[in-house]
Amino acid sequence: MIENGDIEVVVFDVLGTLVDEPSGLRAAIREAVPSSEATVDALLAAWQQHIEREQEGIARGGRPYASTDVLDCEAARVVADLAGVTDVATLARLSTAGRRLSPWGDSVAGLERLAAHYPLIGLSNASRTTLLHLNARAGLRWHQALSSETVQAYKPAPEVYGLAVETAGCAPERMLMVAAHAWDLRGAQAIGMRTAFVERPVGDPPTSSDTFDGQFGSLDDLVFALTPSTPR
Numbered sequence: 568m569i570e571n572g573d574i575e576v577v578v579f580d581v582l583g584t585l586v587d588e589p590s591g592l593r594a595a596i597r598e599a600v601p602s603s604e605a606t607v608d609a610l611l612a613a614w615q616q617h618i619e620r621e622q623e624g625i626a627r628g629g630r631p632y633a634s635t636d637v638l639d640c641e642a643a644r645v646v647a648d649l650a651g652v653t654d655v656a657t658l659a660r661l662s663t664a665g666r667r668l669s670p671w672g673d674s675v676a677g678l679e680r681l682a683a684h685y686p687l688i689g690l691s692n693a694s695r696t697t698l699l700h701l702n703a704r705a706g707l708r709w710h711q712a713l714s715s716e717t718v719q720a721y722k723p724a725p726e727v728y729g730l731a732v733e734t735a736g737c738a739p740e741r742m743l744m745v746a747a748h749a750w751d752l753r754g755a756q757a758i759g760m761r762t763a764f765v766e767r768p769v770g771d772p773p774t775s776s777d778t779f780d781g782q783f784g785s786l787d788d789l790v791f792a793l794t795p796s797t798p799r
Contacts, residue, residue: 569743569763569781569792576735577681577793578760580722580746581691581698581712585678585786586668586705589615589769595664599657600650613649614642622692622721632719634694639665665693666700670707671767677786678708684794686710690731690744692721723754732758743780745789749773765789 582588589611596610621638624630643662652658681687689712691698698714701707713734715727722728732739744755745763747770752762756779763781764773765788773779783789 569761573741574685574743574761574793575737575741576688576743577685578688578690578731578735578742578744578755579678580744580748580751581689581701581707582665582668582693583767583769584745584747584765585674585689585707586670586701587767587769588665588668591668592664595661595667596646599652599661600646602650606650610646610649613645617642617645626721626724634716635665635692635697636694639663639697663697663700665697667704668701670705671786673786675706675708677790680790680794682708682710686735688713688731688734690722690727691715692727722751723757725754725758728755728758728760732760743793747771749777749779752779753777763789 579585592614593607593611597607600607600610618638621630621641625632640662643658646661647658678687687708687710689702689707689709692715693701694716695714698712702709702712711734713730715721718726718730720726732742735742739759740761743761743763744752745765746752747765747767749764749771752764756762762779763783764779765783765786773782781792
């Protein structure tokens with residue numbers, strides 16, 4: 568269980584946890600390729616499969632590190648080739664779709680409330696440039712936003728979580744990693760961080776073997792658990 572006195576720093580995943588990544592990518596694809604929802608969904612799946620495959624290849628050492636700026640450009644080209652899009656401006660806008668994702672309804676207010684009580688770190692696989700624009704557009708409130716690009720790796724590589732621990736300057740067991748992805752929390756847990764799962768429609772739910780410190784139906788529920796004196 569999470570006791571608010573046990574935690575010094577709260578660390579948040581961004582993509583999927585605080586912003587709706589699939590809907591944002593779907594909207595960008597729909598703008599670039601006006602077509603049926605079935606076609607847009609198929610193109611979104613191709614985009615996501617490319618990103619997942621390439622990040623796994625990097626993790627295995629089969630490809631040198633490439634930032635999400637590079638991988639998103641590749642994914643946009645995959646979508647454009649499948650859809651027959653050749654316009655340069657359309658392709659360029661599609662490749663930066665990751666900078667224009669919208670926050671979930673409770674993300675902005677939840678971060679604002681927590682920021683009054685804890686130092687907040689955003690820890691994302693998004694590149695530094697993408698993270699800058701994404702945070703500004705979505706209105707996310709951080710004390711520091713960290714990109715895995717800094718350590719040339721992707722979560723759940725331990726060095727990414729180590730970056731947050733080094734930045735915070737406190738013991739990992741005094742830090743709480745918050746994510747909508749069980750795989751992300753397992754990575755944080757492996758280096759000793761505390762963990763909290765927040766349910767999102769696009770997340771990766773825990774399995775029966777996961778033992779996270781907390782599971783919450785919304786970010787509001789987590790905020791209340793960490794700041795019980797704060798009104799909902």
